[in-house]
Amino acid sequence: MSLHTARIVIVGAGLSGLYAAYLLARQGVTDYVVLEAREAPGGRIASADASGQVVSHGAAQASPVDRFDLGPAWFWPGYQRELGRLIENVFEQLSPVTHERLDSLLRPEKAGNEESGADAHEEAIGSAPAVLLKLRGSPGRPSLASMQDELAKLELIRGIELPADLFDGTSPRDLERCRQRVSVEVPRGLRRHPDVARITWLAAFVYLRARSLTDDLVDLLIETIHQIGARAERKVERELLEDLKRVSGKQNLLFNLADATLTQPDGVVRDVVFPVVDEQKLRDLVKEWKATGPTYRTTLRTVIRNSYQGHYRRMVPTLLAALQFRSNNDRHRPVMDALDLVKRFVDTKVHTFPPDEDVPLDGVVRGLWREAVMEKDAVGRDRVNRVTYEIAALEALRERLRCKEVWVVGANRYRNPDDDLPADFDLNRKDYYRALNLPLDAERFIADLQAEMGDTLSTFMKKSCRRCRNASIRRKTSQFDWLTEISAVPAYNL
Template sequence: ECPAGKELDRLVRSAYQQFELNLYEHFANCLSVESKILMGQSLDGVEGVVNFSDIKADPGRVGLDSVLKEVEKISFIRSLHLPVETFSSFNTKVLQRYRQRVNSESAWEVKQHPETIRYGLFAIFLYWRQREIIDGLIELFIQIVHRLSARAERKLVKTLLSDFQKVHGKTTLLFRIAEAALDNPNGLVKEVVYPVAGEDTLKSLLKEYKSSGPAYQQQVHKILRSSYSNHYRRMLPRILEALTFCSNNTQHRPVLDALDWLKHNQTSNQRYITLDDTIPVDGVIQPKWRDIVIEDNQGEKRINRINYEICVLQALRKRLRCKEIWVVDADRYRNPDDDLPLDFDANRENYYQDLGQTTDATAFVEQLRSEMSSALELLNREMPKNRKVRILSQGKNRISITPLAPQQEPMNLAYLKREITGRWPMTSLLDVLKEADLRIGFSDHFKTVADRENPDRQSLQQRILLCLYGMGTNTGLKRVSGSRHGISYKELLNVRRRFIHKAALRNAIGQVANAIFTARNPSIWGEGTTSCASDSKKFGSWDQNLMTEWHIR
C-alpha cells in the first residue's frame, strides 16, 4: 500500500536527515585533534588565530594589506590539514548548500551545534572558503600589477603635459641643423646651431622625444620600479608561498620556471645576477623591456633583479587572465581541463559537431582568416562612401566620426508616457517589485539554507521582497525596517542571511528577464536579447551587496 502524502514526506525528511548526520560524522572523523582545537579557537576569537568573522569576510580594497590578510587566511586553513581529496569527491552543489548554511550563522550559532555537526559543517565551509579566498587573492594580484603600470603611466603623462610643447616640422629642422653644421664644422654650438634652432625649440624637441618611443618606456619603467621596490615587493614571496601555479601547455613553461627560480632565490639580496641558462628569459621578458632588464657589464650579460621580477609578474598576470596558467585549489582559476566533460577525449568529435566546429586546426584558422578578410574588404569598400566618417592623416586617433544628430521623440512615446502617468501617478519601486513577484513568483527561488523554514510562505515572501528592495536600491535593511511594515531589522537580517544568496538571485533575475522578453511585442520593440548598453559607470556599494559589483569607487 502506498504511504499517505504526509507519511511519505516524513520518510523522505528522515532519510535526508540521516544522510546529513552521516556526512557530518564522516568529515568530523577525518579531522585531527589539533585541527579541531584550532577550529574551536577560531570560533572563540582567540588572539593569534584567524577568527571566524575574518574568514567569512571578502577581500577589501586593492592594496598590499589586503593581499597579506588573504594570505594569512589561506595559511590558517591549510594548517588544519583538511581532507581535500575527500571533499573533492562530493558534488559541489551539495557542499555549497552546507557552506551557505555556515555562512548565514554567527560564531555563537555555529558553537551551539553538537560537536559532530559543528566540526563537519565548519570543515565543509573552510574547504569551500579556501577556494574562494584563493580566487580573491588572484584577483587582488591581477589588479595590483595592472595598477602599478597604469599609475606609472598616468604619473609620467601628468609630468610631461605640464611643460610639453609639440615641435612641428622636425624633418625640416633637422635638415637645417645638418646643413649649418656641415658649412661650419669647427664652429661653436651657440654660433652655428642656435641661430637655426633656438634653445627653447631644442628643449621642446627633447621633451617630445622623451614623451614617446623607447625613452618614454624607460621612464615609465623607472616609476613602476620605484613603486614596486619600495612597497609592493613584499607581496611576492607571500604569493609564491601561498599559491601553486600550473599549466597544461609547455609553451607557457618559461613563466613557471621563472616563478620557481624566484622562489628558490627569494632570500638573495643581490641586485644584479649574471645571466646564465638557469634564468628563463624568452617568453618572460617583453621585447620592449629587454634592454632595461638585461644589462651589459664590460662584455658580461647580467640581469637587474627587481626589473626581472616586474616582468615575471606582468607575464603571470597576462596568462592568469586567460587561464593559460591555473592555480591549484582555486575555483574560478582552476584547471581548465576540469571544465570539460569526463568523456571528452573519447567523444571529442561529437562535442565539436554539437558546437559546430571542426577538429582540423588549419581549416579553423582558414575560416577565421576568410571572415576577417571579407569584413576588411567590406570596410575598405564602404568607408570612402560614408560621409559621417573621415580618416585623418595625423594624430593619435586617425578615425573621426561625426556625432549623429538627435532624433525627435516619437509621437506615440509621448502618448504612452501621458497614459502611464494618468494610470499610475505615484507608484513606488517596491510596488513594482511586488507586482512582478505576484505575476511570475520569482521569490520561490529563495530557499532556506537551514534545516527548515519557520515562517509561513506569505510572511516570508513579504520579508524577501523588503530585503531585495533594501539591497537593490542601497537603501539598507535598517531603513527599510523603519517603515510601516511591522517587520523588525533582526527579522530582515535573518531572512537576508538564510534565504538570499547568489545562486537564488541569478535564477530570479533570469526569470524576470525571460518574463520581460515574453511580454514584449517584437513588432514594436524588436527582437530583444539579454544584452544591454552601459556607460561603464560604477556605483559604490558595501562589499556584501550581492546585487552590485564591489568596487572602491
C-alpha cells in the same frame, strides 16, 4: 497535537510557515499545529514527501538534487537523508584534533595567561569569534596590505589541516548549503547545533573559503601587477607633459638648421644656429623627443623598477610560497621555469643571476623589459638583472593567468581547466567535438573564426554604414581584422 487543543495554528507549510514552526520549536513551544492542504510540505517548491522520498512534478520525476531545494530541508534535517549521510560521513573522517580546531573558530578569544601553555598553532586558530568574522570578509582594494591580509586568512585555514580528499565526489550544491549556514549565522548560534552538523558545516565553510581566498589572491596579484605599471605610466606622463610643448614645423626647422650649419660649418652655435632656430624652440624639441622616444621608455622602466623594489617586492616570497602555479601546456614552460628560478633566489641578495644559470628569456621577457634585463659584468659577460627579471616574470605570469594558460592549485575560478572537462574526454574527444560542431584541427578553427568575423564585419558595414561608400576590411600583421578608415560621402536618399 490536534487542531482543537493547539494554542497556535500555522496555516500553510511553505517556507514562511515552516520557519515559524521552527522558531516556535527552538523556544520550547509545543502546542502548535501546521496546516497544509497539499500532500507534501514545502509549498510550491516541495520536492519530497513526509518520508523524504522524491515526488513527481507533473510527468517528470524530480532529480535527486532537487530535494535539496525544498523548504523543510533547512528546518527539519530528516528531510535531507542524502545530506544527512554526507554530514555523518564527514564527521567520522575528521580526527578529534580537527574537530577541536574547527570548533575553536567559534570560541571567544582567550586571555594571554590562559594560553601560555598552548601550542602556538592552536593559539592562532583560537582567536575567535573575530577570526571567523575575519574569514567571512572580502578582500579590500588591490594593494600590498590587502594581499597580506588574504595570505594570513589562507594560512589560518590551512593550519586546520583538513584532509585533501574530504569532499571528493560531493555535490557542489551540498557543499554550498553547508557553507551558507556558517556564513549567515552568528558563532553563538552555531555553537547550539549538534556536533555532527556543526563540525561538517565548518569543514565545508573552511574548504570552500580556502578556494575563494586563493581566487582572491590571484585577483589581487593580477590587479596589483597591472597597477604598478599603470601608476608608473601616469606619473611619468604627468611629469613629462608638464614641461612638454609640442613643436610644429619640424621639417622646416630641420631644413633651416641644416642650411645654416652648412653655410658656416666652422661658426659658433650661438652665432650660427640660434638666429635661425631660437634656443627655446630647440629646448621644446628636445623635451618632446624625451616624452615620446626612448627616453620615455627608459624613465618608465626606472619608475616601475623603483616602485616594485621599494614596496611591492616584499610580497614575492610569501606569495610564491603560498600559491602553487601549474600549466598543462609545454609552450608556457618558460614562465613556469622563470617562477622556479625567482623562487630559488628569492632569499639571496645577488644583483644578477650567476653566469652559469640557465635563465629563460624567450616567452618571459618581452617588450619594455627586453633591452633592460641584460647588463654587463666586470669582465664583459652578459648577465641578467634579478630585480628587472622578476618584474618581467610577474607580468608574464599575469598574462598567462588571465587567459587560464597557467592555473593555481586549490583555486576555484583559476583551477585546472582539465577539471572542467568530462572524465572521458580524452577517450571520446572526437565525439565531443562532433557534438559541438567544432573541427579537431586548431588551424582550421582559427581560419573558420576569421572568415566568420570577416562576414560579420561586411554585413555590419552594409547595413549600418549606409552613408559610407569607401569602407573596406584589411588584414593586419597582428592577425586581427579591422575596419579601414571610413570616408563619408554626401547624404543621399535610399
